[in-house]
Amino acid sequence: MTRYLVVPQWQGSPSSRAMQLIDGARAIAGDLPRPRTTILEIPMEAGESQGSGIHRLSTLQRVRGLIEEALAEHTEPVLTVGGDCGIALAPIAHAARGHDNLAVVWVDAHPDFNTPETSPSGAFSGMVLRAALGEGVPGLSLEEGTLSAERVVLVATRSYDDPELEAVRARGVAVVTADAMADPQALAAAVRATGATAVYLHVDVDALDPAELAGNAHPEPFGVRVAELTAAIAALRAEVPLVGASLTGYSPASAEAATDDLGALLRIVGALA
DSSP states (O other): OOEEEEEOOOTTOOSTTTTHHHHHHHHHHTTSOGGGEEEOOOOOSOOOOTTSSSTTHHHHHHHHHHHHHHHTTOOSOEEEEESSGGGGHHHHHHHHTTOTTEEEEEEOSSOOOOOTTTOSSOOGGGTHHHHHTTOSOTTSSOOTTSSOGGGEEEESOOOOOHHHHHHHHHTTOEEEOTGGGGSTTHHHHHHHHHTOSEEEEEEEGGGBOGGGOSOBSSOOSSOBOHHHHHHHHHHHHTTSOEEEEEEEOBOOSSSGGGGTTHHHHHHHHHHHO
């Protein structure tokens, strides 16, 4: 039975609406089953970069520790709800324990494949997948070998910085385009090709077509539809065990508007859980 961990972290986001991620996380939390849901208290201070090239590094490191402590209590799959994409780092490490052939499916309009040296924003949410491969700063990256680039699958990714595109191609990362998601078997086929025996699935709401969701701080045209995404997740889960997941990036215009998109979001939660 899935557990839910809600992490209203905003410090990893580059958006001017970053703090509205708190409202988004809390709105989703309000519709999760309370006995199986933990909501973390996140420090409100921004934190310091400490010369790392990552904005708010000190707070992000603290939050990673809080997530690790919360996950340590569970052996069943956990759906971690953010907040920004940076919250996925510790859950990926947790899912990788005992699963040497873990695939990570990264459903996001952006590959989040920068490093502190290449990032134009200094925001960790744009570096988290690269950090999961062990290419990051101490305290905010996984041990090298935790995740293999050959078992990473990008989905509906369509906005790359030049260094990200170069690194994705150089490491042989698989890509399933938003158009390809019209075939519900396309994602399962891509994961099957990695040889993975378990999968972690991350969804940033900016992967969706902007027409599908109002609370998207980084809308990119020509995204995936909710129905396509949920069908693809169902087909994938029929083949490979889902051992962890995350849902991030919901940034409603206001706390009052936070319920407007819950129908679409809860369909995705249902597919992941």
